[in-house]
Amino acid sequence: MKILKQTALVLLSIALGATFLYSAWTKLYNYPALEKFEWTIVQFAGLSWRVAELSARFFGGLEIALGSLLIFNSFGRKKWVPKLAIALLLIFSAYLVFLWVTVGNNINCGCFGDEILMSPSASLLKNVALIALLLVIAKFHQGLRFNWLRFVNPLIFLILCALPFIFYPIPESKPQWLQKDSFELNLAPLYDTTLSKPVAPVQLKQGKHVIAFLSLSCPHCRMAAKKMHIMKLRNPSLPFYFVVAGKDQYMEPFWKETEASNVPYTKLDGDAFTNMIGYSWPVIYWINTGKVEAQTKYIELDQHEIEKWLVK
Structure with a gap:
């Protein structure tokens, strides 16, 4: 009976660890996935872009570290691994409650990236179940019991937490200033009724503007449009403009994915x-x-840099 109980606890710890690792993977398996996680934080939590970049990597690293140690049933004598996992889930749950209250329940909270779409309420239920199972682990499971783990576990934990910062260093936010190589942009096609629909409603030759040239079917273009949409939400005065091209069949999916209808x-x-x-x-x-x-x-592309440039 004792062996069965211990085996069940070992398997439960592995399953919980795999859940944390899968959650981290959905946010970090490539750079666009990480960006979407960052933008979810900016859009819904209202944090600055830099804080969101740091937070996305920090929480992703925590999930990797906790998931790995849970899989190997390596908790430390005071069982700090399952306890820290519970604390992390409580932080995530507070964020989900905030989302539910401020934005509503009809959004993807980003807990599993775009791999599993979850509303805040569904993710809260998931967190409650995970916390309950982690409490079982913390109370009844001893995990590996080796003295040397007291020193190795924290080191492994710190190394795994740092992985997102190593593989995805925070990009420089400085634009490429052209200085002597600056040039006049031929904007005439945007006002030619035979070439453009609709004709640009903004006088782009006057004042400062940030113009994005985007292909409707290009995934990186959609990422650019989404990011600029979020910046525009945070500061509606930003003079953004899109010039798009592509087949009409891509128009609706483009606007649906980017939500960028707030940009002319x-x-x-x-x-x-x-x-x-x-x-x-x-x-x-x-x-x-x-x-x-x-x-x-x-x-x-950095909102703060754009705002500084606009007031020069």
Whole structure:
């Protein structure tokens, strides 16, 4: 009977660890997955972009470390691993309650990235079940009992926590200032009724604007549009503009995925689009009275840097 109980506890610890590792994997298996996790934090928790970048990596690393130690049933004599896992789930649960109250229940909380879509209420139920099972582990399971684990466990924990920061270093936020190489952007196609629909409703040759040239079917372009949409939510005065191109069949999926209807746009004829910016997308220009002053990739696009540039 004792052997059966111990075997069940070992298997339960492995299953809980696998859940934590899977949760980390859904957020960290590639850079776009990590970005979406960051943007969920920015959009729904209201944190700054830099804090979201740090938080996404920190919590992802915690899940990796806790999941790995649970799988190997290596808890430490004071069982700090299951206790810390419970604390982490309580923090996540407080965040889910905040989401539910402020945003509603009809959203994907991002707990399992885009692999398993979960509402805040569903994820709360999942957390309650996990906490209950971790309490069983903390109360009844001894785990591995070796003196040397007192020193090895914390070291392994710290190394695993650092992995997201090692594999996904936080990108530089500085735009590529063109300085002497700045050039006049030919905006005429955006006002030509035979090439663009609708004709640009904004006078882009006046003042400062950040224009993103996006292909409707390009996944990185959709990421750029999503990021700019969130920035626009946080600061509606940002002078963003999209120039899009692609088949009409991609229009609806593009707007559904990016939710970027808060950014004005023009759909440009394909040849005119490539004549303006070439065949590598997305292209994001910072223009001042029609002249391109800077260019940036969407990964390095930084709201604070844009706001500083606007008041220069």
